[in-house]
Amino acid sequence: xxxxxxxxxxxxxxxxxxxxxxxxxxxxxxxxxxxxxLLAKLGNxxxxxxxxxxxxxxxxxxxETAIKVGDSDAQAKALSGLGNAYQCLEQPQKALWxxxxxxxxxxxxxxxxxxxxxxxxxxxNYELLGDYQQAIHCYExxxxxxxxxxxxxxxxxxxGCLGKSYELLSQYPKAIQFYQMWLESARLIGDxxxxxxxxxxxxxxxxxxxQYQTAIxxxxxxxxxxxxIGDDCGxxxxxxxxAVVLEEINQESSALKAYxxxxxxxxxxxxxxxxxxxxxxxxxxxPSFVFWRGISKMWQALKSWF
Numbered sequence: 001x002x003x004x005x006x007x008x009x010x011x012x013x014x015x016x017x018x019x020x021x022x023x024x025x026x027x028x029x030x031x032x033x034x035x036x037x038l039l040a041k042l043g044n045x046x047x048x049x050x051x052x053x054x055x056x057x058x059x060x061x062x063x064e065t066a067i068k069v070g071d072s073d074a075q076a077k078a079l080s081g082l083g084n085a086y087q088c089l090e091q092p093q094k095a096l097w098x099x100x101x102x103x104x105x106x107x108x109x110x111x112x113x114x115x116x117x118x119x120x121x122x123x124x125n126y127e128l129l130g131d132y133q134q135a136i137h138c139y140e141x142x143x144x145x146x147x148x149x150x151x152x153x154x155x156x157x158x159x160g161c162l163g164k165s166y167e168l169l170s171q172y173p174k175a176i177q178f179y180q181m182w183l184e185s186a187r188l189i190g191d192x193x194x195x196x197x198x199x200x201x202x203x204x205x206x207x208x209x210x211q212y213q214t215a216i217x218x219x220x221x222x223x224x225x226x227x228x229i230g231d232d233c234g235x236x237x238x239x240x241x242x243a244v245v246l247e248e249i250n251q252e253s254s255a256l257k258a259y260x261x262x263x264x265x266x267x268x269x270x271x272x273x274x275x276x277x278x279x280x281x282x283x284x285x286x287p288s289f290v291f292w293r294g295i296s297k298m299w300q301a302l303k304s305w306f
Contacts, residue, residue: 015045036065036074043081047088055085076105076114083121092128099125116145116154123161127168136165156185156194160201167205175205193234196225200238203245212249216242236265236274240281247285256285 019042026034039062046055059081066074083098099122106114123138139161146154163178179202186194203218219242226235243258259278266274 016042019045032065032069033071036062036069036071039065040074040077040081043078047081047085050088052085052088056082056089059085072105072109073111073114076102076109076111076118079105080114080118080121083125087121087125087128092125095125096122096129112145112149116142116149116151119145120154120157120161123165127165132165132169136162139165152185152189153191156182156189156191159185160194160198163198163201167201167208170208172205172209176202179205192225192229193231196222196229196231196234196238199225200234200241204241207241207245207248212245215245219245232265232269233271236262236269236271239265240274240278243281247281252285256282259285 019038023035023038023042026032026038039058043055043058043062046052046058059078063075063078063082066072066078079098079102083095083102086092086095086098099118103115103118103122106112106118119138119142123135123142126132126135126138139158143155143158143162146152146158159178159182163175163182166172166175166178179198183195183198183202186192186198199218199222203215203222206212206215206218219238222238223235223242226238239258239262243255243262246252246255246258259282263275263278263282266272266278
């Protein structure tokens, strides 16, 4: 645990204790409006630190209190918290109901921003349930809302989600269409991170279509973008996927170099699973790699004795 993480944890614990004390005072005074505000803050902290079960309990109290005081906006936000907590707990079927109620309230009170967020969350939840057609239906509505309020960043995100859903349905021409629109939007607003992700997404679709050279070109463009913004994790993943494509077209030497680049970056960010995936792929690609890795380990062991 880093010093910053440790301090953040201590801050969260102190905040929880403070809010619980204030909540007790508000409850005893019968101040439901203040109680709702405190429950919202407390629930958000629990969710932030990964205490989803506790977050559920608090969000449930917040929702009930918001209903009691007739605060529709707070009801919508409490429902979103409940849905998010259930999704984090990998219970998308339960999350679904809360997201639907959240969406209903945002539409009732004319909250276009809340409606857009609810539609995006609902679409994501349908994806987890494997219902990609319903996900697409939600993302299409999200795109309409985003365009209506002139939010280009949301429009770009909705286009990306549509591309991903069509990819999951193996409807590759449609996926490319939406990914290309996402790419144009990302470049228009200067969203480099989304541009890198999008290029990798396009590359993956072309790989599925067997158009390997085009896939390689897209991965290479993605690498340039990710390197430019210092996205080590994204660059590592892109190197790995590029290696897989190079292996597909029997360019073993280039594939091995790509796996090595990916492994170096995974080592830099401390992602052990990524390192292992690279090692496994390299062992299958070049049997002699196993021998040389063994020699390297022996040499490191010998050096530790001196």
